[in-house]
Amino acid sequence: MIEVKDAIKVIKSNLKPKEDTKTIDIINSINMVSAQDIYSPIDNPPFDRSPYDGYAYDANINRNELTVVGEIYAGEIFKGVLHRNESVKIMTGAKIPNGANCVIKKEDVSVINENKIIVNKNLKMYDNYIFKGEDIPKNQLIIRKGDIISYESIGILASLGIKEISVYDNLKIGILNTGTEIQELDEILEDGKIFDSNRYILHSRLLKRNIEPVIIDKVEDEIEELESKIKNILKNVDILITTGGVSVGDKDLVPKAFKNLGGKELFWKVKAKPGGACCASVLDEKLLFGLSGSPHASGVVYENILVPVIEYMSHKDSYNTIKAIFKGNFNKKAKIDRYLNGRLYTEDAKLYVEMTDKKDAKARLWATLNSNCMIKVKKGSILEDDQLVEVVII
Ligand SMILES: Nc1nc2c(c(=O)[nH]1)N[C@H]1C(S)=C(S)[C@@H](COP(=O)(O)OP(=O)(O)OC[C@H]3O[C@@H](n4cnc5c(N)ncnc54)[C@H](O)[C@@H]3O)O[C@H]1N2
Numbered sequence: 034m035i036e037v038k039d040a041i042k043v044i045k046s047n048l049k050p051k052e053d054t055k056t057i058d059i060i061n062s063i064n065m066v067s068a069q070d071i072y073s074p075i076d077n078p079p080f081d082r083s084p085y086d087g088y089a090y091d092a093n094i095n096r097n098e099l100t101v102v103g104e105i106y107a108g109e110i111f112k113g114v115l116h117r118n119e120s121v122k123i124m125t126g127a128k129i130p131n132g133a134n135c136v137i138k139k140e141d142v143s144v145i146n147e148n149k150i151i152v153n154k155n156l157k158m159y160d161n162y163i164f165k166g167e168d169i170p171k172n173q174l175i176i177r178k179g180d181i182i183s184y185e186s187i188g189i190l191a192s193l194g195i196k197e198i199s200v201y202d203n204l205k206i207g208i209l210n211t212g213t214e215i216q217e218l219d220e221i222l223e224d225g226k227i228f229d230s231n232r233y234i235l236h237s238r239l240l241k242r243n244i245e246p247v248i249i250d251k252v253e254d255e256i257e258e259l260e261s262k263i264k265n266i267l268k269n270v271d272i273l274i275t276t277g278g279v280s281v282g283d284k285d286l287v288p289k290a291f292k293n294l295g296g297k298e299l300f301w302k303v304k305a306k307p308g309g310a311c312c313a314s315v316l317d318e319k320l321l322f323g324l325s326g327s328p329h330a331s332g333v334v335y336e337n338i339l340v341p342v343i344e345y346m347s348h349k350d351s352y353n354t355i356k357a358i359f360k361g362n363f364n365k366k367a368k369i370d371r372y373l374n375g376r377l378y379t380e381d382a383k384l385y386v387e388m389t390d391k392k393d394a395k396a397r398l399w400a401t402l403n404s405n406c407m408i409k410v411k412k413g414s415i416l417e418d419d420q421l422v423e424v425v426i427i
């Protein structure tokens with residue numbers, strides 16, 4: 034039995050981040066990890082432009098009455114050159130014409146007629162003037178290899194005309210739900226059987242992290258069939274996650290199957306409550322991870338061990354824990370770290386967390402319904418009202 038942090042460590046030391054890359058349209062790149070440094074190929078903005086609707090002119094005027102010699106809208110250009118005491122009516126975003134070096138807002142002029150204005154403010158050169166490349170100059174490093182693509186970075190890429198980028202390929206993950214008792218949702222529930230909820234929870238958990246499982250299958254508690262399914266799935270995945278069959282029962286065959294197939298066992302059982310029943314092996318640089326069949330227990334291990342591992346293998350690092358003020362009481366001491374279903378909420382600009390399952394019954398799915406986090410109770414401790422607690426964002 035090892036600590037959660039050591040479980041993560043031992044997996045990381047036996048597996049490398051996935052190096053495969055692919056080139057994709059930026060529209061599909063949200064939350065992907067860039068596999069390249071990206072430099073700006075152009076200046077942004079690509080030309081000197083006006084920040085206001087107004088009039089562009091040379092600030093070195095020698096009178097405040099100016100002749101209006103033309104008008105430019107955004108997207109258009111003024112072909113001539115402005116002379117002193119001449120101006121051009123200009124709209125926000127339009128290219129500032131040659132000869133002009135400032136823009137006066139429309140509100141700051143008196144219009145005499147179509148061809149004449151009086152400027153009511155003294156502007157200096159480059160007042161109200163946006164320079165070419167002022168936002169992002171050409172050759173600027175905008176995204177580093179390893180950066181997670183955000184919608185802001187997608188916006189910047191688009192503004193620079195970059196349509197495709199190279200990213201690390203998604204991890205290929207397979208799900209294998211084990212158990213003779215589990216049934217498909219469209220079957221009639223037989224006596225002694227249950228519907229397979231783990232598959233749906235796990236699939237959704239992966240989707241939430243932008244990972245579409247490549248294979249989803251189920252298998253009864255029969256060692257040969259189990260081994261053969263695992264073997265087949267492994268051909269196409271980087272990580273295989275199983276649920277069920279990892280404890281000490283006669284039909285808890287998953288650790289045995291991993292071993293029989295030649296997997297190197299990294300651990301069996303971790304110090305977490307619930308979730309202690311789980312196992313991990315590596316085989317051909319792939320991770321075989323056996324989660325417990327119990328839905329909350331498997332969620333604890335998924336969020337606290339698998340997420341950091343998945344993030345690591347995806348070149349990310351975002352195991353999120355924060356501190357919040359605990360509301361309520363929890364008096365059960367345990368010899369190992371415990372994880373409670375919780376709900377974070379804010380009140381008067383403070384972050385609070387409360388339990389969603391007063392009984393902390395590990396098998397209860399209901400308690401997970403309104404949960405948005407897990408509350409960590411360190412071994413040997415209890416929780417008191419208003420104390421600060423560590424919370425894992427899920
Ligand atoms: N003698 C002992 N018995 C058990 C121990 C122990 O230490 N000694 N540990 C208990 C704990 S804690 C847990 S957790 C479970 C872990 O069991 P497994 O991981 O082997 O999982 P199963 O036995 O296959 O299933 C547990 C539970 O979850 C239900 N289940 C299974 N698959 C699904 C699914 N796809 N969807 C919904 N529910 C599922 C299954 O029917 C069981 O009720 O072992 C304890 N026993």
Ligand code: MOO
Nearest residue numbers: 307308309310330
């Ligand atoms: O070990 Mo079980 O996995 O506590 O719920």
